[in-house]
Amino acid sequence: xxxxxxxxxxxxxxxVSGRVVWLTARGGWTACMAEAAVFDDPAQAKxxxxxxxxxxxxxxxxxxxxxxxxxxxxxxxxxxxAFRRDGPSAAARIPRQPPETD
Amino acid sequence: xxxxxxxxxxxxAERNRQFRDQVARRLDGSLxxxxxxxxxxxxxxxxxxxxxxxxVAIPYGTLNPAQMRKLAEVAERWDxxxxxxxxxxxxxxxxxRLIDVPDMLDALAEVGxxxxxxxGNTIRNVxxxxxxxxxxxxxxxxxxxxxxxxxxxxxHPEFQFLPRKFKIAxxxxxxxxxxxxxxxxxxxxxxxxxxxGFEVIVGxxxxxxxxxxxxxxxxxxxxDLLPYLEAIVATxxxxxxxDNKYKARIKITLHENGIERMRDLVEARFxxxxxxxxxxRTAAELAHIAAHFAPPSLxxxxxxxxxxxRAADPVFRAWADTNLHxxxxxxxxxxxxxxxxxxxxxxxxxSARMRAVADLAERFGRGEIRVSHEQxxxxxxxxxxxxxxxxxxxxxxxxxxxxxxLLSDIIAxxxxxxxxxxxxxxxPVAQEIxxxxxxxxxxxxxxxxxxxxxxxxxACGHHHVGHIGILGxxxxxxxxxxxxxxxDGAEEATLGERTGPGFSAAEIVPAxxxxxxxxxxxxRDRGETFLQTYRxxxxxxxxxxxxxxxxxxxx
Ligand code: HEM
Ligand code: SF4
Numbered sequence: 001x002x003x004x005x006x007x008x009x010x011x012x013x014x015x016v017s018g019r020v021v022w023l024t025a026r027g028g029w030t031a032c033m034a035e036a037a038v039f040d041d042p043a044q045a046k047x048x049x050x051x052x053x054x055x056x057x058x059x060x061x062x063x064x065x066x067x068x069x070x071x072x073x074x075x076x077x078x079x080x081x082a083f084r085r086d087g088p089s090a091a092a093r094i095p096r097q098p099p100e101t102d
Numbered sequence: 103x104x105x106x107x108x109x110x111x112x113x114x115a116e117r118n119r120q121f122r123d124q125v126a127r128r129l130d131g132s133l134x135x136x137x138x139x140x141x142x143x144x145x146x147x148x149x150x151x152x153x154x155x156x157x158v159a160i161p162y163g164t165l166n167p168a169q170m171r172k173l174a175e176v177a178e179r180w181d182x183x184x185x186x187x188x189x190x191x192x193x194x195x196x197x198x199r200l201i202d203v204p205d206m207l208d209a210l211a212e213v214g215x216x217x218x219x220x221x222g223n224t225i226r227n228v229x230x231x232x233x234x235x236x237x238x239x240x241x242x243x244x245x246x247x248x249x250x251x252x253x254x255x256x257x258h259p260e261f262q263f264l265p266r267k268f269k270i271a272x273x274x275x276x277x278x279x280x281x282x283x284x285x286x287x288x289x290x291x292x293x294x295x296x297x298x299g300f301e302v303i304v305g306x307x308x309x310x311x312x313x314x315x316x317x318x319x320x321x322x323x324x325x326d327l328l329p330y331l332e333a334i335v336a337t338x339x340x341x342x343x344x345d346n347k348y349k350a351r352i353k354i355t356l357h358e359n360g361i362e363r364m365r366d367l368v369e370a371r372f373x374x375x376x377x378x379x380x381x382x383r384t385a386a387e388l389a390h391i392a393a394h395f396a397p398p399s400l401x402x403x404x405x406x407x408x409x410x411x412r413a414a415d416p417v418f419r420a421w422a423d424t425n426l427h428x429x430x431x432x433x434x435x436x437x438x439x440x441x442x443x444x445x446x447x448x449x450x451x452x453s454a455r456m457r458a459v460a461d462l463a464e465r466f467g468r469g470e471i472r473v474s475h476e477q478x479x480x481x482x483x484x485x486x487x488x489x490x491x492x493x494x495x496x497x498x499x500x501x502x503x504x505x506x507x508l509l510s511d512i513i514a515x516x517x518x519x520x521x522x523x524x525x526x527x528x529x530p531v532a533q534e535i536x537x538x539x540x541x542x543x544x545x546x547x548x549x550x551x552x553x554x555x556x557x558x559x560x561a562c563g564h565h566h567v568g569h570i571g572i573l574g575x576x577x578x579x580x581x582x583x584x585x586x587x588x589x590d591g592a593e594e595a596t597l598g599e600r601t602g603p604g605f606s607a608a609e610i611v612p613a614x615x616x617x618x619x620x621x622x623x624x625x626r627d628r629g630e631t632f633l634q635t636y637r638x639x640x641x642x643x644x645x646x647x648x649x650x651x652x653x654x655x656x657x
Contacts (some may be wrong), residue, residue: 015128015200016129016200016201017153017199017200018149018150018153018197018198018200019152020151020152028369056131056134056135058132060135077577078579079579080151080282080524083151083519084151084152084529087152088152088529089519089529089530
């Protein structure tokens, strides 16, 4: 059986803020994964990564990440990428304020 | 408390100025990431999953209120209003922007704090017993020696590019609260013929090849401390493997060469270099440092309010039973402020809470705060009579969890909620265990228990030395948790044993519950702890409890 063609996005961290970003179809960067360019051709994905690597004045550590696509959304294939998209687990973020104050 | 002298201040200012310049050059494109990365790491700046992370050293875990307030300010001005205290007595800020880091470092330098040697293949922050200077069982306060080591190792020209990171821990007490046997060098104070000295342990470490350290010198007079440490590190620097980063720690050097050979080499080197160290100068320096650690005056104070509160208030009593430890001075106690309120992130503290702790230290604690490797904060010198007021203030700030040393006092590394190296999350597992057993009201019945969780094989959460260790792995794209049992980080240091196949995120809490219910059924009486029961019976009955259900399902 032929392996399914991997769908990939280019992701990195923004140089100044460190925040997670994805490469868009127009060659810019977005903080919203839904706006990422999805490559179904491994050669094109590699190409895009090379171009991203040349933007070292804007991003740090670009790499290719697998995604799955359905009719209405792009989903990370691996849970690590889902955490990068969503930030720390909800529970790891909430109770930040003392329950009572004086 | 030790105050950095003008040399330290000038050194820090110069380092910060250099780094500001390097950041500017990275931002304007004159430095590539490849060039910049080692420079930022030398200044404690990592790139994590969601953002940069700045790791600030808290030497031997000792802070004064001004330093704590500065950490609160840094968290608020440049981060998201909280910081994460770590098992190495550091604090990590999870959301700094690169452009702000030079300002953060300057702000920290105002109170003598910095991020130097919190990363890279250098001698890292020296950790110490968090009860140092206060514990009833202590021979001597180890912090003057820790400070001597800090001065010696900071910017040491020979030791900036060791084969791998190098961690030293020190304790002045027979009860080992500093996990000395899991460090590259562990120092345990001992007395011989009335003279203080150190038992020197080398080659401990966790990570992918966990090892318990071995004694290389059973008694080292304090005057020989620096030349002997220098001899160990220099021997390692020559002998340590640089071809494979997984074999580069001193534990592997020791394993490959054997303790006899290591000892011979170290002793030979020591004999060679000892004459270069002037013992009179070291003694003078130590005396100078020790003056800064002079014990605070602890006058006799009325204890009555303590006994009244104990009798009248069960919540206070429960807290005092778990979070209060014996002080060497009569009428005083050591307070553990739990950063593990059920459901919170182990080790996290908001700016508001940091300030609350600083205020309490100032009002009731002789201006001293400690960070424990168990990710709690400590007020080492509190008069028993002041405890009701301290407890009331802690309650107002959500800091009065009565769980020090119990099940929910969990060490958890940042795991995949923050860490770029993680293979699974650890924080939510800690939170779920804590809240689950809180609902079951089993925690106090179960008694003393150390659960430690790491989000990958690097073992930052010390899982190998947890009575129950949990290691998060990625098994074919699914978070999977492997359990080890019977580990111990104290003086009888032991590595835990793996029980068998791991559990999914949904299965891990029920698995821990089966384990602990088995313990409750197996223990001789309430006085026999989980670890003691495990040592008496071995893994058999616990494995059965963990896996019996699976077998029943399969049948
Ligand atoms: C989030 C960024 C972190 C990174 C990138 C990181 C990286 C690592 C790595 C690679 C190792 C294995 C070293 C080796 O065996 O050669 C390690 C070990 C360790 N780290 Fe971390 N760590 C991080 C956070 C922490 C935190 C938050 C703590 C404290 C809670 C910590 C404390 C330790 C300890 C105690 C060890 C094991 C002892 C040893 O050195 O053998 N680390 N870390
Ligand atoms: S144990 Fe692994 S996941 Fe946890 S902080 Fe260390 S490197 Fe990160």
